Amino acid sequence: MITDLIAAPIDAAEAILATPGHANIWPTLEGRQLSTLQLAALSLALAGQPRTEAGVLASAGAFRALAGGHDGDPGLAALPTALSDALAGLQDEQVDAVAAAWVAGDPAAWDHAVEAQDLLRELAAFAASARAQQHDLLLWACP
Numbered sequence: 001m002i003t004d005l006i007a008a009p010i011d012a013a014e015a016i017l018a019t020p021g022h023a024n025i026w027p028t029l030e031g032r033q034l035s036t037l038q039l040a041a042l043s044l045a046l047a048g049q050p051r052t053e054a055g056v057l058a059s060a061g062a063f064r065a066l067a068g069g070h071d072g073d074p075g076l077a078a079l080p081t082a083l084s085d086a087l088a089g090l091q092d093e094q095v096d097a098v099a100a101a102w103v104a105g106d107p108a109a110w111d112h113a114v115e116a117q118d119l120l121r122e123l124a125a126f127a128a129s130a131r132a133q134q135h136d137l138l139l140w141a142c143p
Contacts, residue, residue, distance in 0.1 A: 001035070002031060006137070007027040007130035016076060027133075029126050046086035079138070088130070090120070092121070
């Protein structure tokens with residue numbers, strides 16, 4: 001699965017899916033291969049909650065499907081506001097602990113915590129930029 005994180009207003013969802021090369025129009029973190037479940041686990045880590053299967057599934061339920069995603073077509077979902085806000089407000093001194101909590105118990109996520117730290121810093125900067133522009137964070141996924 002290929003995923004991108006896009007900073008855009010929610011009402012741009014249909015236009016994003018209809019536009020080839022959406023990264024040329026909307027700010028985009030391309031090809032991070034982040035699933036809804038991985039981002040749900042991140043949401044728990046940012047909130048200081050333990051990572052449990054039930055918690056991850058409940059957190060994943062807060063993502064809002066916006067458009068597409070049928071019959072193998074790309075789809076778009078809005079990240080929960082709490083996750084976007086937590087990422088945007090993440091301080092650099094918090095990154096190590098949050099990254100460690102994020103990957104704890106998921107050996108398939110990353111081989112090294114350093115990769116998670118780097119990705120988390122990138123996600124936090126992207127979220128802060130999106131918030132400054134008053135945009136939402138949208139997850140584009142293509143199976």
